[in-house]
Amino acid sequence: MSDIPYAPHIGRKGSTGNIEYMNENYIWCECEYSSKINYQEMANQNGVNKDGIIIPKKAYLTDIPYNGFYRYKTNPNMYGDWIIAGAIKIEKILTDDEVDRILKEKGISPMPRYGGSINLAEYGF
Incomplete structure (x- = not known):
């Protein structure tokens, strides 16, 4: 869990050899914690x-x-x-658009998801 949905130290490397993409199977959630x-x-x-x-x-x-x-x-x-x-309580699973909006509001450039945006409905969300 983190304060914001951003973890540029983990992910997929791009053509430069640096991490440029969020992993395709990672999701971010809005949570409460004890x-x-x-x-x-x-x-x-x-x-x-x-x-x-x-x-x-x-x-x-x-x-x-x-x-x-x-x-x-x-x-x-x-x-x-x-x-x-x-203890944590998951309040909401965030879409890629919601994550991008949160990051842009904080002045952070979002990392694109490797393989494109995820369709949460495919996973029952």
Whole structure:
């Protein structure tokens, strides 16, 4: 889960050798998550190195955060953080047009889906 539907560090490479496309079978959803307890401080403590510096890739919990969440960055090239939560509720599956609108409102150029837009109706959505 993320704050916005954008993950340019994962996807399909194009002719340039860089990631240029969203994977054809990925979807984005609007979700709610349990935020009663913020586990960020605990996660950060797990990522502190011997010099007292937080290494984001190591700042995670080994258990699912019960009744709460924390943010985690798996890759320095990723946009924002993943939200790791003990419980989520999917409110809505987003169409590619909805994802593009959200990203454009944030000043982000959407990544095209590899193979073209997905027809959610084919999957019962």
